[in-house]
Amino acid sequence: MLAGIALGDSIAVDGCCLTVTDHDGATWTADVITTTLAATTLGSLTSGDRVNLERAVRADGRLDGHIVQGHVDGVGEIVDREEQNGTTLLRIALPAELSRYVVARGSLAVDGVSLTVADVSGRVAVIGLIPETLARTTLGRRSVGAPVNLEVDVLAKYVEKLLAGQGAQR
Template sequence: MFTGIIETIGEIVSLERRGGDLRLEVLAPALDWSDVALGDSIATNGVCLTAVKLTGQSFVADVSVETLNFSTIKYWSLGAKVNLEKALTPQTRLGGHLVSGHVDGVGEVVKRYTDARSERFTLRAPKELAKYIAHKGSITIDGTSLTVNAVNGDQFELNIVPHTLVKTVIGSYGSGTKVNLEVDVIARYLERLLLGDKAAEANGAALTEAFLADNGYLK
């Protein structure tokens, strides 16, 4: 688990295709490596990756086909900058929100504009994820814990303060930038719980307005 509070920005220094999936290396001299061990999890642009090799200033990780399909890693190239966060401990301050590092899908920046000292971003989410994004709710963008300022269909707005622009890769975003999205895990569990016994069926019932009405959730 993570908090969505980025510790430093790393750089992709190696990308190696291996039998259909990928092995990569991330260089991060500014990260505190003193408490990192083989097998530890490091959120890399929001993707929970397992360190299979450590060099002192970098780590190597394997990326499965599943992760490639649901994240922006398939678009990465040498020199790409990535947000990094080590896994939280019982002593970690939960400054953001609970982040699993399990990316739900890829979103896209629609537009960016200046609002006083902050920057405003409008992003588009995949339609199947839009229902989990709520006004003033939490969302993770490339591993960064953020608050949703407005929602309009499959689009939502973010207000990014100067500190976050400097300390994360968000400062480099422009129209068309692809980003990793992780929705609030509570919304996913709530949907599953509302389905009740129907959730155990082979193809599961869909949580629609009709389903909610039929099962007494709406009057």
């Protein structure tokens, strides 16, 4: 994780992009402002909690999944967890202001993990997790009632803003 890390580089913690302010090759430090603590699940973490970590994507590499910036848009809650034929289905309650950006077969980052939305019903998104995702991320340990950081597709937000601006120019 820290190979080649430099001061100022970004590491996402449960989907929250943080800037490396110190490192010694084995550990790293980041400053977190109160706004981030209030708007994400980072403020509820305690020493020893497992988190998802991800380095920033390089522009000259492959882009798997969707564009995830590490800019958490809101906090959702796991409202149901169901095992179904080798798949774990998570139902996540979305904040009202984010539900318009989430569509079936679209993308949603949950605690920094880029996932495909299986279905949406009102303000609840259904995510299907395969065993590999359950094993490699903290989502395998999340239970009903757990808060999760959510990042919606940034392209949807840009389209919305562009369309709103188009209406204002007419």
